[in-house]
Amino acid sequence: MTNRRIFFLLLPLLLIIGHDVAAQKKKSTQKKSTKKAAPSKKKKQAETIDTIGSRIVVITSDFKPSLQNAAKINFTAASSVADTTKIPLSYKVPSSNLFFSYEPISIQPLAMPADSGLAWINQHQIKLGAGNLSTFFGEGRFSFGDGKKSITTLQADYISSKSNLFAQQFSKLNLDVISIFNSPKNIEWTSHAYFNSITQYKYGYKPSTLSFTKDQLKQIFNTVSLQVGAKNSTANEAGVNYHPQLSYYRFTDNNSGSENNVIFKLPIEKVFSKIMSFKLTFDADIANTKLPTATINNNLFSLNPAVIFSTPNFILNIGLRPSWDNNRYTMLPNFIAEGKLSNSPLTLQAGWDGNLQKNSYRSLIAYNPWIGPFSTILNTQINQQFIGVKGNSGNHISYNAKIAFQQLKNQPLFLNDALDGKTFNTIYESSMNAVKIQ
Numbered sequence: 001m002t003n004r005r006i007f008f009l010l011l012p013l014l015l016i017i018g019h020d021v022a023a024q025k026k027k028s029t030q031k032k033s034t035k036k037a038a039p040s041k042k043k044k045q046a047e048t049i050d051t052i053g054s055r056i057v058v059i060t061s062d063f064k065p066s067l068q069n070a071a072k073i074n075f076t077a078a079s080s081v082a083d084t085t086k087i088p089l090s091y092k093v094p095s096s097n098l099f100f101s102y103e104p105i106s107i108q109p110l111a112m113p114a115d116s117g118l119a120w121i122n123q124h125q126i127k128l129g130a131g132n133l134s135t136f137f138g139e140g141r142f143s144f145g146d147g148k149k150s151i152t153t154l155q156a157d158y159i160s161s162k163s164n165l166f167a168q169q170f171s172k173l174n175l176d177v178i179s180i181f182n183s184p185k186n187i188e189w190t191s192h193a194y195f196n197s198i199t200q201y202k203y204g205y206k207p208s209t210l211s212f213t214k215d216q217l218k219q220i221f222n223t224v225s226l227q228v229g230a231k232n233s234t235a236n237e238a239g240v241n242y243h244p245q246l247s248y249y250r251f252t253d254n255n256s257g258s259e260n261n262v263i264f265k266l267p268i269e270k271v272f273s274k275i276m277s278f279k280l281t282f283d284a285d286i287a288n289t290k291l292p293t294a295t296i297n298n299n300l301f302s303l304n305p306a307v308i309f310s311t312p313n314f315i316l317n318i319g320l321r322p323s324w325d326n327n328r329y330t331m332l333p334n335f336i337a338e339g340k341l342s343n344s345p346l347t348l349q350a351g352w353d354g355n356l357q358k359n360s361y362r363s364l365i366a367y368n369p370w371i372g373p374f375s376t377i378l379n380t381q382i383n384q385q386f387i388g389v390k391g392n393s394g395n396h397i398s399y400n401a402k403i404a405f406q407q408l409k410n411q412p413l414f415l416n417d418a419l420d421g422k423t424f425n426t427i428y429e430s431s432m433n434a435v436k437i438q
Helices: 003-036 041-048 361-367
Strands: 124-131 135-145 150-162 169-182 187-201 218-232 240-242 245-253 258-271 276-290 295-311 314-325 328-340 347-357 380-393 397-409 411-416 424-429 432-437
Antiparallel strands (some): 169 187, 295 314, 347 380, 411 424
16 A cells, blocks of 8 residues: 555545644633633634634654564374273163063974985885897896994896797896994994806807807806995094005806905094195905916005195195015006186196006906906006196086006906907006007
């Protein structure tokens, strides 16, 4: 604000003040004149008349207005210290006694229907049939037990057929009994007994050139077996699972051939955590075969220690198989890995596995019932490297594809006997490579 503006603002105020000062002086002179004398009215009016001359007032000022410094509030970014003190609070809850004027109805438990998937029902079934070529068929299945403490199933089946051609007939009879018993100490006992009888005749020859009687072509193979096993039905405090099994096989034919076979298996598993466990399996297979041509002892022992790492998306089995094949020591690998692909139902498989396949008179007859006399039995050593994929599509379709490259030693092969044309000679291939697609 300039000095000129201040002057014009104060000028009216000064004029008013000057006018008030003149009026006050005039009043004071009038009072003095009235005290001295009392002149006439005309003279008095003449004397009171006065004039105020014009005046000029100049005000000069160097005042410069300015604002007073205001106190500013400063804020800091540091947060307040948390109060961690605990104030003990005590509450006094008065005890109240409630009295009801009515008696509550007693609770009565209702029986819940058992799950259909777990309910054990004893069922019995008999099936009979007949067809051409004089074929007769019969089958029966029966079950017993309560489903909790004991379960027993009995199965029997028979089939026979006879052609119009010479020595073209066969018959098969099977009897099978399986029992499971649960002991109070959470041990599950299993027993399996069966009898199998097969009657058939050799074929492949030319009756016009070679002459055999029916008894010379007839073959009867009988197998009697008894198996006993035990395993813990629930997890124990030591975290060890076991399942020992002892089996005995008696195999005979109608040509003075027989074989006694004892097999013992002892798998043990120790669980260390959710992802790590240790497995150890001991196998002993002892066989004694008596044939008209030779007596053969064939024994096989093996161990299989393995460490297993298992997660929902990955499984790794690291193990070895030291084996003794008739006093011949062999170390075989046992490495298997499975991994699930992310965001995919596919699981990849890869491994390097080896094992010894036990060959016996009973197993060779099961594969080729028309083999001729032999004097030796060798076990087959199998090494394989495989890759595969498995998975599922929806809730009802699952698939598993695998390709393996195998190296086999002492693989049994069968060649036609050129002398009579009705049997096969058994030979063993010392080294063989194979591709297996599954």
